[in-house]
Amino acid sequence: MINEALAPPLGASGPAAWLRKHFFSTWYDTAFSLIFAVLIYLALEAFIGWAFVNAIWRVENKHLCTHDAGACWAVIESRGRLILFGLYPYEEQWRSTLACLSVITTIALSCLPRFWSIRRLPILWVAGFATFVLLMRGGFAGLELVTSEKWGGLSLTIFIFSGVVVIGMPLAVLFALARRSSLPVIAKSFGFFIDIVRSLPLLTLLFAAAVVVPLLVPDWLQGNKLMRVVIAFAIFFAAYQAEIIRAGLQSTSQGQEEAAVALGMPYWSLVIDILLPQAFRNTLPSTINQAVITIKETSIVTIIGFFEVMASGNAAIGTGEWGNQYVEVYVFLALIYFVFVFGLSRYGAWLETRMRLGHA
Amino acid sequence: MHDAAISIRGLEKYYGDFHALKNIDLEVAEKQTLVICGPSGSGKSTLIRCMNGLESYRSGTLNVLGLPVGDDTKVIDQVRKQVGMVFQSFSLFPHLTILENCVLPQIRALGRDRTAATDEAMDQLRKMHVGGQAEKYPDQLSGGQQQRVALARALALKPKIMLFDEPTSALDPEMISEVLDVMKDLARADMTIVCVTHEMGFARAVADRVILMAQGEIVEEGTPEQMFSNPKHQISRDFMAVVNG
Numbered sequence: 181m182i183n184e185a186l187a188p189p190l191g192a193s194g195p196a197a198w199l200r201k202h203f204f205s206t207w208y209d210t211a212f213s214l215i216f217a218v219l220i221y222l223a224l225e226a227f228i229g230w231a232f233v234n235a236i237w238r239v240e241n242k243h244l245c246t247h248d249a250g251a252c253w254a255v256i257e258s259r260g261r262l263i264l265f266g267l268y269p270y271e272e273q274w275r276s277t278l279a280c281l282s283v284i285t286t287i288a289l290s291c292l293p294r295f296w297s298i299r300r301l302p303i304l305w306v307a308g309f310a311t312f313v314l315l316m317r318g319g320f321a322g323l324e325l326v327t328s329e330k331w332g333g334l335s336l337t338i339f340i341f342s343g344v345v346v347i348g349m350p351l352a353v354l355f356a357l358a359r360r361s362s363l364p365v366i367a368k369s370f371g372f373f374i375d376i377v378r379s380l381p382l383l384t385l386l387f388a389a390a391v392v393v394p395l396l397v398p399d400w401l402q403g404n405k406l407m408r409v410v411i412a413f414a415i416f417f418a419a420y421q422a423e424i425i426r427a428g429l430q431s432t433s434q435g436q437e438e439a440a441v442a443l444g445m446p447y448w449s450l451v452i453d454i455l456l457p458q459a460f461r462n463t464l465p466s467t468i469n470q471a472v473i474t475i476k477e478t479s480i481v482t483i484i485g486f487f488e489v490m491a492s493g494n495a496a497i498g499t500g501e502w503g504n505q506y507v508e509v510y511v512f513l514a515l516i517y518f519v520f521v522f523g524l525s526r527y528g529a530w531l532e533t534r535m536r537l538g539h540a
Numbered sequence: 541m542h543d544a545a546i547s548i549r550g551l552e553k554y555y556g557d558f559h560a561l562k563n564i565d566l567e568v569a570e571k572q573t574l575v576i577c578g579p580s581g582s583g584k585s586t587l588i589r590c591m592n593g594l595e596s597y598r599s600g601t602l603n604v605l606g607l608p609v610g611d612d613t614k615v616i617d618q619v620r621k622q623v624g625m626v627f628q629s630f631s632l633f634p635h636l637t638i639l640e641n642c643v644l645p646q647i648r649a650l651g652r653d654r655t656a657a658t659d660e661a662m663d664q665l666r667k668m669h670v671g672g673q674a675e676k677y678p679d680q681l682s683g684g685q686q687q688r689v690a691l692a693r694a695l696a697l698k699p700k701i702m703l704f705d706e707p708t709s710a711l712d713p714e715m716i717s718e719v720l721d722v723m724k725d726l727a728r729a730d731m732t733i734v735c736v737t738h739e740m741g742f743a744r745a746v747a748d749r750v751i752l753m754a755q756g757e758i759v760e761e762g763t764p765e766q767m768f769s770n771p772k773h774q775i776s777r778d779f780m781a782v783v784n785g
Contacts, residue, residue: 436632438594439625443645444649453644
């Protein structure tokens with residue numbers, strides 16, 4: 181009798197019950213569900229009609245691209261290479277593709293926990309970036325020399341983004357540690373430096389790196405313009421990321437630091453083995469956020485004359501020939517950004533789940 | 541040096557204007573168990589934290605195993621490698637497994653290789669009756685288990701002295717005895733122990749000496765019997781009345 185009384189209520193199951201529970205449980209649920217169903221249907225129908233059913237795909241049908249027709253994807257066939265490669269010489273674009281793949285592989289591999297060690301990550305990055313630069317620049321073994329002024333498109337965007345993160349992340353760790361140093365001179369001056377960098381617009385910093393630095397610094401120290409811009413961008417990134425890491429460091433308990441010290445562990449081990457893993461873990465959502473912002477901010481380098489993917493996209497519609505197809509080009513660009521940013525946020529979600537299970 | 545493991549003379553400590561330790565003289569012989577008790581704010585924790593350089597002091601001398609614990613960080617490092625410490629709040633590393641908590645300090649502080657460190661860690665964990673928890677993470681263990689892991693972690697470094705800073709104060713009542721039991725075993729195995737605690741049962745069972753502190757001073761010092769049956773000072777009598785219920 182008692183067992184019977186305690187048995188769980190037998191809820192109806194199956195798709196019909198699920199639908200009723202989630203969409204039609206009250207009259208206003210039902211009303212909202214119906215209204216949104218209609219809206220979603222209309223939007224999807226319009227989009228699919230525009231993007232697929234009525235779309236014009238091939239360049240030879242360009243004359244059909246009118247205001248009433250669907251998407252004119254012919255522009256991508258015709259100008260896709262310009263968007264992806266910028267001003268990079270047409271014959272050599274296979275090199276840009278390979279270079280791009282090498283950096284994407286490097287990023288993907290460094291996302292895997294098995295590469296997270298002080299020895300493996302730097303080797304991986306140096307190898308990945310060296311491959312990129314050698315392929316892009318050429319000038320050896322019969323490869324035509326292509327200077328960085330001609331690099332462009334997607335591979336430039338990815339190169340700038342990953343360069344900024346790879347240089348900026350260790351800098352951020354350094355800034356964060358310096359800012360909580362027990363020596364007041366160091367703590368105060370790094371705090372001041374971070375505040376200065378954060379109060380300057382990114383554009384100002386990049387202009388200074390591209391235009392002002394060559395006036396002040398001797399030739400042999402200047403490097404090329406792209407390098408200076410990436411470093412300036414990295415410092416900007418590091419100033420923000422340092423505060424995120426500092427928040428993470430503060431969230432680890434004081435007791436652990438004392439325990440490590442009392443156990444006789446050296447300072448570097450306290451930082452690398454104990455504090456930083458927890459700091460990154462605790463601030464993962466903000467860190468991914470910062471990476472997403474950075475990937476999108478890379479488009480700002482257009483202004484100092486670099487043809488990253490956004491600028492190449494604008495160039496593709498800049499001529500009269502494809503001037504009406506700007507929507508298609510922007511949708512294509514949005515798709516490219518979406519692939520990277522969505523990948524990044526899924527990776528963040530995967531890491532969070534993994535860490536909640538106690539690993540990493 | 542003779543057989544004094546810890547030797548303190550005229551120790552003075554200030555927090556700003558607050559006089560935290562006043563003219564402390566104290567000797568702890570090798571293989572002795574010393575219990576420090578006293579009301580909160582009396583300076584017991586400050587004193588024990590001075591012994592491995594977690595706190596600095598203004599004047600006086602403090603020798604541990606013949607080494608002067610002072611400003612020289614190299615000497616303090618040497619002392620810390622021979623002095624283990626267990627804290628009130630366990631202070632395990634939450635992102636590492638129980639085993640790794642015990643292995644990593646051996647590798648980093650002593651430069652042991654991983655295989656030797658793992659053997660040693662498992663050995664100590666088994667002695668603390670937590671060998672079966674090696675692959676778990678700290679937050680999956682009870683407070684009593686975590687504190688025994690903290691003890692195993694410290695013992696894996698083969699210290700000559702163990703410091704305990706209120707090791708059972710953060711524990712639920714039913715877990716206190718499981719931690720005190722392993723501490724008693726340690727005391728009987730001739731480890732040199734300095735323990736800040738209010739657990740008078742522990743003091744009675746294994747302490748060679750008890751000191752009572754109040755307002756930064758050592759008020760009274762003696763064997764457990766003297767302290768419990770016949771305290772001389774009014775402060776000691778009041779305190780004993782409270783902790784003995």
